[in-house]
Amino acid sequence: MTYRATAPQDGRQDSTTSALAAERRRLINLAYRMLGSLAEAEDVVQETYARWYAMPARQREAVTSPGGWLTKVAGRICLDVLRSARTRRERYVGEWVPEPLPAHAEWPAGGADGGAADPADRVTLDESVGMAFLVVLESMTPAERVAFVLHDVFRYPFGEVADIVGRTPAACRQLAASARRRIAASRPPLPSPAQRAGVVRDFKRAWQAADISALIGLLDPDATAVGDGGGLVTALPHPIEGAERIARFFADRTLPGRLALHECTVNGQPGLAAHLDGAVVSVYAFDIADGRIRRIWAVLNPEKLRPWRTE
Structure with missing residues (x-):
C-alpha cells in the first residue's frame, strides 16, 4: 500500500x-x-x-x-x-462543544516561532476546523467522520481509507458521500471574512451596551446559543433558542469592569474572547449567514481553553 x-x-x-x-x-x-x-x-x-x-x-x-x-x-x-x-x-x-483554537498570531505562548510547547501550534487553521464544520462532524457516525476527514480533507485514496476504517473502498466511498451530504445540508453560502468580522464586532458593541434591540437585529430569528462549562464553571445547561431570548440573555449579563471582551480568531474565523484580569475565561464562536448570527458557541470549560493561556 x-x-x-x-x-x-x-x-x-x-x-x-x-x-x-x-x-x-x-x-x-x-x-x-x-x-x-x-x-x-x-x-x-x-x-x-x-x-x-x-x-x-x-x-x-x-x-x-x-x-x-x-x-x-x-x-x-x-x-x-x-x-x-x-x-x-x-x-x-x-x-x-468542540475545543476552540486561537489564531497563530494570538497564541499567548508566542506561537511556533516563539517556542510554544502546546500542540496548538501544529494545527493548520482553515475551513475544515471552523466551529460550524466541527459541529456537523459531531453529528456523523464514527466511520463517516473518519472516512470523510481522511478522503475529503486530507485527500487519502479510498483504498488507504478502507485499510484504516476496516471497510471496503466502496463502503468508504458511500460513507464519505453521506458525510458530504450532511455538510452541504448544513452550510449556506459563507459571507466574506470582512462581513463576518463586522457582524461579530457589532455583536460585541451591542453586548457591551446591553442593547437588546441591536442584539435582536444581529441574530437570526431562529438562532441558537450553546454554552460549554463541562461542569467546572457555570454555563448554559441547555441551548437557548430564538433571537429575543438570546438577546435578553446576553443583555442581562453585563460585563463587569475587570472583564474585557476582545475580537479574535476562533478556529480560523472571527470570534470573541473574554479576559478576566488578563486571563481568557471564555471564547465565543459564531455561525453567520445572510448577515445574521445563526449560532453562538460559548466555551467556558477551562480545560478546553488551555491553548489560550500562558500556563
Whole structure:
C-alpha cells in the first residue's frame, strides 16, 4: 500500500527518526479534525508514537513507510475514541462543544516561532476546523467522520481509507458521500471574512451596551446559543433558542469592569474572547449567514481553553 507520508528510503536510523518527528504536525491536524478536541488529539498522537517505539527494533525496521504506519494507527485509535465518545458525551455535564483554537498570531505562548510547547501550534487553521464544520462532524457516525476527514480533507485514496476504517473502498466511498451530504445540508453560502468580522464586532458593541434591540437585529430569528462549562464553571445547561431570548440573555449579563471582551480568531474565523484580569475565561464562536448570527458557541470549560493561556 502507498501512503502519502514521506518515509526514509535508506533505512538509516537517523533519517527514520527525522521522518517520524516530521509526521507529528500532520497527525495532530488529522486527529483534531477527527475528534474536535486538541487534548484528545494530543493523546492519540502520543499513543501512536508509544506503539511505534513499543515494537521490537526488527519489526520497526521492516516498516517501509513509517509515516504510513503512524497514519494507519492514529486513524484507528481515533475511530476507537469516537466510538466511545458518545457514551462519554452522555456523561458530560451540559452541552459539549468542540475545543476552540486561537489564531497563530494570538497564541499567548508566542506561537511556533516563539517556542510554544502546546500542540496548538501544529494545527493548520482553515475551513475544515471552523466551529460550524466541527459541529456537523459531531453529528456523523464514527466511520463517516473518519472516512470523510481522511478522503475529503486530507485527500487519502479510498483504498488507504478502507485499510484504516476496516471497510471496503466502496463502503468508504458511500460513507464519505453521506458525510458530504450532511455538510452541504448544513452550510449556506459563507459571507466574506470582512462581513463576518463586522457582524461579530457589532455583536460585541451591542453586548457591551446591553442593547437588546441591536442584539435582536444581529441574530437570526431562529438562532441558537450553546454554552460549554463541562461542569467546572457555570454555563448554559441547555441551548437557548430564538433571537429575543438570546438577546435578553446576553443583555442581562453585563460585563463587569475587570472583564474585557476582545475580537479574535476562533478556529480560523472571527470570534470573541473574554479576559478576566488578563486571563481568557471564555471564547465565543459564531455561525453567520445572510448577515445574521445563526449560532453562538460559548466555551467556558477551562480545560478546553488551555491553548489560550500562558500556563
